[in-house]
Amino acid sequence: MDKSKLIGLLHEMAVFVEVIEQGGFAKAAKVLGCAPSSVSRTIHRLEASLNEKLIERSTRHMALTPVGKKVHMHCLEMLGSAKNAVFAAQSEQEDICGSLRVAAPKALSRQVLMPIVLDFAEAYPNVDLHFKVADHFIDPMSDEVDVLIQITNSPKENLVATSLGQCRLILCASPAYVERIGMPSHPDKLSEHNCLCLGENPRDKIWSFSSNRHSTTVDVKGSFAVNHSEIRREAVLRGLGVSVFPEFAVQSYIDNGTLVPLLADWHVSGNYQGKIIAQYVQSKYIPRQLRAFVDYVKSGLDNNRHLKLEPIKAFSMMD
Template sequence: MDINKLIPLLSEMAIFVKVVESGSLSQAAQMIGVSPSSISRSIARLELAIEEKLLERTTRKMRLTPTGEQVFIQCRDMLASAKMAVSAAQSNETDITGSLRIAAPKALSRQVLMPMVMDFLKLYPKVSFHFKVADHIIDPIGDEVDLVIRITDSPIEGLVAKKLGNCKQLLCATPAYLVEHGAPEHPNELKDHNCIVLGEVTKDRQWKFQHEKQVCEINVQGTFTVNHSEIRREAVLQGIGIALFPDFSVANEINSKQLVQLLPEWRTLGNYQGGIIAQYPQSKFIPSQLKAFVNYLEKALQNH
């Protein structure tokens, strides 16, 4: 195909990739910010230009034709090369500018990252920042974010992983609660206490602890369930019961003696703890704003 005829199709190819990756015309339209009919016309123009059917569509399903599968691979590679070209330009900028899209868990974002993001924006006012807060696992490529921050000991394979800090779970209660109900001296004694859990999955009621080589798993019970760390913290401060928290969520309350850490010699096992990991796609060229933000976070979290 003549290059002059190919150039107008580049945007259609990029849209085609987005349709396939998102799984539907409407989803792609929402992500790009246009109408589904506009997306449909773009696909039609691409099919007309190459004189091949790319997608088989019904009211409920969409699948690639054999030709569509081959075209998708090439278009996806083309789009990846375009992104690399932009990254190459941005990676050499001495003046930090450009857009930055990050995703992070809710509690970590609200209680730790948000002040750091505000300070970063003051330091680099030319950076455009998009902050996506979500507790589910985010795919940087599929969800179109530049950086994912997670609390985990199992980083996503295939991505660059940089450890920024650590987070551990602490078991806490108020002094008043402990005066009334007694302090547990062993994880097994938690069965006799009102334990506040997340309640998102059944395993949230299974608290697991380790002390040296001894591992203890307890099925706890309680009268209050909430999947929000700040609300859970408020319930504990009101003397309702005992709960597990990420250390950053209760550091001030422990220091001020509003809360007491229980069973400090036991380490909790499971989710919502581990390394604070920053992950992003591998590339020879990392945008300068991304490098600056990761470096900034690393220093800020070390001093937190």
């Protein structure tokens, strides 16, 4: 195939990758901003040009053919090279500009990252910043996100990971609740307390604790469950019960005495604890706006004494 015909296939190949990543024509069309029929015609043109069936599809299912799997792999490499070309150009720009797409969990975004991100947007007006708030994992390699910020001790492999800060979980209650019900002396005593959970799945009612060489799990019960830390915090402030929170959600209330930490000698295990980590795709060329953003967030979290982490060198899970 000559170069002119090959150039004409580049768009079809990019649409093909999007269809596979999104898991369907309609979802790909929504991302691409066109009609599903347009996406379908594009895939038909690609298959006709290659004289091969790439996707087996029915009304409910879609799967790559053996040839489709090979073509998809090479198309991914093509898009990766295109992205590296853009990164190479952006890394040489003196001014910090260009686009940047960032994803982060809801509670961390609302209660910690929001002022830092807005300050960054003001400080770098030439950066087109798209900030996506979502609690599910978003893969920078497939979801068109440049930087993922998450709270975890297990960074995603094959991505660069830079530690920005750290977060631990704290069990707490209001002083009025403690005066009325009492202070638990051991995790097992939580069976006597009204424990407010996330309520997202049955595991949310199993709280795990460790202290020195001892560990225990407690099946807790409570009259109220909500998967929103600010609403659950308000319930605890009103004295409805005890609950577990990320440190950033309650530390200021503990500092002013409106909340009291419980079982301070015990470490609480669960989601939303660990290192606050920024992850992005491994590349020889890192865009200046990406570097600037990660550095800016790191500096902002360093100024938060409760989330501060000792500076460490960015590392690659590929090393």
